Amino acid sequence: MTSTGTRPESAHAVEEIRVYNTLSRRKEPFVTIERGLVRMYVCGVTPYDSAHVGHGMSLLAFDIIRRYLEHCGYQVRHIQNFTDIDDKIIARANVEGIAPDALTTRFIAEWETQSRALNVLPATQYPRATDEIGPIVAMVERLIERGHAYAVDGDVYFRVRSFPGYGKLSHRELDDLLSGARIEIDERKDDPLDFALWKAAKPGEPHWDSPWGPGRPGWHIECSAMSSTYLGGQIDIHGGGADLVFPHHENEIAQSEAFLGVEPFARYWVHNGLVRSGADKMSKSLGNFVRLKEIIDRGLGAAFRLMVLQSHYRAPLTYSEDALLAAERGLARLRLAAGADAIEAAGFEEESGGTIRVADLAHFAEETDCRFHEAMDDDFNAPEALAALFELARAINRERGAVGSFESIEPAQATLVALGGVLGLELENPETTTAVDAAPFIDLLLRVREDLRQRREWALSDLIRDELGSLEVTVEDTAAGATWTLRRG
RNA sequence: GGCGCCAUAGCCAAGCGGUAAGGCACGGGUCUGCAAAACCCUGAUCGGCGGUUCGAAUCCGCCUGGCGCCUCCA
Numbered sequence: 001m002t003s004t005g006t007r008p009e010s011a012h013a014v015e016e017i018r019v020y021n022t023l024s025r026r027k028e029p030f031v032t033i034e035r036g037l038v039r040m041y042v043c044g045v046t047p048y049d050s051a052h053v054g055h056g057m058s059l060l061a062f063d064i065i066r067r068y069l070e071h072c073g074y075q076v077r078h079i080q081n082f083t084d085i086d087d088k089i090i091a092r093a094n095v096e097g098i099a100p101d102a103l104t105t106r107f108i109a110e111w112e113t114q115s116r117a118l119n120v121l122p123a124t125q126y127p128r129a130t131d132e133i134g135p136i137v138a139m140v141e142r143l144i145e146r147g148h149a150y151a152v153d154g155d156v157y158f159r160v161r162s163f164p165g166y167g168k169l170s171h172r173e174l175d176d177l178l179s180g181a182r183i184e185i186d187e188r189k190d191d192p193l194d195f196a197l198w199k200a201a202k203p204g205e206p207h208w209d210s211p212w213g214p215g216r217p218g219w220h221i222e223c224s225a226m227s228s229t230y231l232g233g234q235i236d237i238h239g240g241g242a243d244l245v246f247p248h249h250e251n252e253i254a255q256s257e258a259f260l261g262v263e264p265f266a267r268y269w270v271h272n273g274l275v276r277s278g279a280d281k282m283s284k285s286l287g288n289f290v291r292l293k294e295i296i297d298r299g300l301g302a303a304f305r306l307m308v309l310q311s312h313y314r315a316p317l318t319y320s321e322d323a324l325l326a327a328e329r330g331l332a333r334l335r336l337a338a339g340a341d342a343i344e345a346a347g348f349e350e351e352s353g354g355t356i357r358v359a360d361l362a363h364f365a366e367e368t369d370c371r372f373h374e375a376m377d378d379d380f381n382a383p384e385a386l387a388a389l390f391e392l393a394r395a396i397n398r399e400r401g402a403v404g405s406f407e408s409i410e411p412a413q414a415t416l417v418a419l420g421g422v423l424g425l426e427l428e429n430p431e432t433t434t435a436v437d438a439a440p441f442i443d444l445l446l447r448v449r450e451d452l453r454q455r456r457e458w459a460l461s462d463l464i465r466d467e468l469g470s471l472e473v474t475v476e477d478t479a480a481g482a483t484w485t486l487r488r489g
Numbered sequence: 490g491g492c493g494c495c496a497u498a499g500c501c502a503a504g505c506g507g508u509a510a511g512g513c514a515c516g517g518g519u520c521u522g523c524a525a526a527a528c529c530c531u532g533a534u535c536g537g538c539g540g541u542u543c544g545a546a547u548c549c550g551c552c553u554g555g556c557g558c559c560u561c562c563a
Contacts, residue, residue: 025493045563058563088561170558176491177559219561241563246492248562272563273494279555283562310512311502316495316556323501326513333512336527375503383503387511397527401520458522465524476525483526 017072019237020314020379022245022269023169027379032236033267037075039231040066041266043223043240043248044080044126047107048089051114052289053304053319054275054282058241060305061272061313063120063424065239068376071422079230080123081223082108084130085216090205100206101130110293117296118305119424125230129222133208136217136225139259140197140210148258152188154200154213160193163254169269170246195251197221220251224259227252238266242274242314243281273316282319290319302425303328309382309423330390331425337393338417338427361399365412368392372419382423392416442473446482453477 017030032038042062045055066076084104093100108128115122129136140156143149148162160166160174167173177193186192196218201207207214217225227235240249249269256265274281277288295304307327311317368388375384393416396409420427445464452461465475472487 043563046561051563055563061563086561170492172492172559179491179559239563242494243558243562246558247560274557274563276556281557281562285561306512307501315502318501320501322513326501329514330512333527381503383512384510387503390511394528398529401528453522456522462523469525474525477521477523478526479521 016377017069018377018379019268019270021267022249022271023264025171028268030268032074033234036073037077038069038237039077039235040237040239041079041081041223041227041231041235042123042238043244044082045107045111046083046086046088047104047111048086048092049107049284051107051111051292052282052284053292053295054241054289055111056114056118056292056295056304057275057308057317058239058272059115059120060118060308060424062239062270063118064309064313064382065237065270065380066121067422067424068380076124077231078121078123079125079127079226081226082111082126082128083219083222084108084128085206086219104128114292114296118292118301119426121424127226127230129217129226132222132225132229133217135229136221137198137208137210139221139225139228139255142259143197143255146258148254149197150190151198151212154198154215155188155196156198156212156218157189157194158197158251158255158258159190160195160254161191163258165257165263166254167250169250169253172246172250195220195247197255220248221255223248224252224255224265227256227265228260233260234262234264235266237268237270239270239272242271245269245271272313273311275317275319277319281316295324300324300328303331305424306331306334306386309386309425312383313380333397334389334393334416334420334425335427337396338413338420361395361409361412364395365392365415369415369419372422376422385419385423389416389419438473442468442484446475446484449475450482 018027019030020027040062042058045051051059062078066078069076082104085100089100089104093103096103108126112126140149143158144151144156147159149156149158151157167177174193198210198212198215198221199218200213200215205216207216227238238249238252253265257263276282277286277290280286280288282289295301303324304327307319307324308317310327310330368391371388372385375381375388378384392412396412396416399409399412417427445468449461449464452464468475468484473484474487475482475484
């Protein structure tokens with residue numbers, strides 16, 4: 001590593017970061033509870049089905065935020081949960097005729113595999129709701145003691161009217177919520193908006209013992225409990241998709257603040273925009289989703305990350321096959337600029353007199369570094385940061401063509417690779433699906449072809465290139481000979 | 490019905506008061522036996538109508554179109 005792209009670990013540097021807070025609806029200076037440490041809780045998934053592009057967007061958005069904070073010298077304690085018990089899990093398990101935990105184990109494993117495939121840094125811990133029943137029950141008991149919750153027939157509900165700040169995150173009034181009239185009236189509840197903390201088990205359902213009888217946690221409480229267990233009381237960042245603002249995060253605030261007696265529960269509420277498929281939100285309920293697996297299996301994981309980076313994390317992302325392929329092309333150009341292979345293979349001759357240009361490029365790299373950090377400091381504006389990297393890449397490629405000496409572009413390449421790395425882009429190690437089995441034969445074919453080219457037998461030479469092309473092998477002739485790459489997709 | 494968001498070139502997408510980043514595609518070049526890649530050149534006044542301002546894509550109002558949340562959801 002070079003010193004390029006790193007930041008001083010001083011408080012001055014980190015205080016330049018501004019983060020948009022859903023709670024205040026504005027960008028705020030980022031100041032952590034404890035200097036140098038970020039306590040971050042990001043809502044994970046309910047593992048009852050395969051992850052789709054929307055989950056990937058959230059995963060990447062927070063991975064990028066985390067990487068940048070670490071780059072700025074913070075230690076990030078990152079907790080991501082699995083809500084591995086709820087109605088959908090039970091329903092799906094019943095359909096498949098397996099136990100709920102067998103189902104969730106499968107999808108959690110899948111999630112972890114895909115997370116790795118997308119080059120997402122592993123969270124510090126991945127707690128599961130079913131492993132945290134003790135803390136959950138304790139929290140519910142405490143809420144009852146304090147008058148914030150009440151038990152009815154084995155269920156326990158949070159008394160929304162007991163928490164004055166209810167609605168502050170999603171900026172709603174209780175009465176406005178009621179007018180929505182989409183809530184089933186349950187006569188047993190004090191208020192229709194009261195939500196379940198604990199649900200009595202129905203026959204055949206998974207259950208745990210509790211002071212209110214056998215049952216399971218309701219949605220929302222598990223996150224409050226896990227956050228408290230793994231991060232202590234107040235935390236710095238609580239994240240998730242924009243669709244979690246209400247009711248999930250609103251309810252979490254009510255539970256956690258009522259429980260902790262501390263406000264705010266999370267200093268920064270960060271929400272990523274939702275992925276759209278055409279005009280609509282992509283979701284399982286709409287059935288218009290693309291599975292993450294499809295993208296990863298096609299070797300387009302890094303391209304997907306670039307696609308996500310090209311739009312702001314808070315803005316909705318319009319997903320399309322075209323956009324994904326466009327990102328793949330862009331990624332290839334960044335990698336070309338970052339890589340040393342091409343220049344060596346091309347065997348450009350050293351030229352003197354490139355000094356001034358080299359100085360220009362070095363200077364440009366410094367400016368890029370500045371622009372990159374300014375963009376990322378401003379609420380993680382990755383599209384702007386990435387734009388700077390693309391311009392640097394063009395400058396490098398231009399320089400390479402003009403001067404052709406590796407030494408002249410190496411420092412700029414180091415900057416490009418370092419900054420790309422901050423965004424989780426591995427520009428040096430393309431995820432080539434190296435066909436080790438076929439490689440010797442392809443090399444042999446190209447050697448023969450080279451001989452044909454020497455004899456100017458273009459027809460046969462082109463035939464080999466075309467045929468290889470139809471076999472997903474792209475052949476490119478350079479000044480130093482032919483190169484080949486295996487196409488993906 | 491309530492709350493909120495968005496509308497920028499063919500597509501994706503930044504900018505959010507000082508006169509439009511970037512990516513992909515298209516077209517024209519350079520290079521190449523040809524091709525590919527790379528590089529160079531080329532394209533928008535920012536949904537519509539008013540208003541505020543010396544100045545607005547950026548602020549305010551109205552209109553049109555679309556989306557999200559209010560029910561499971563990253």
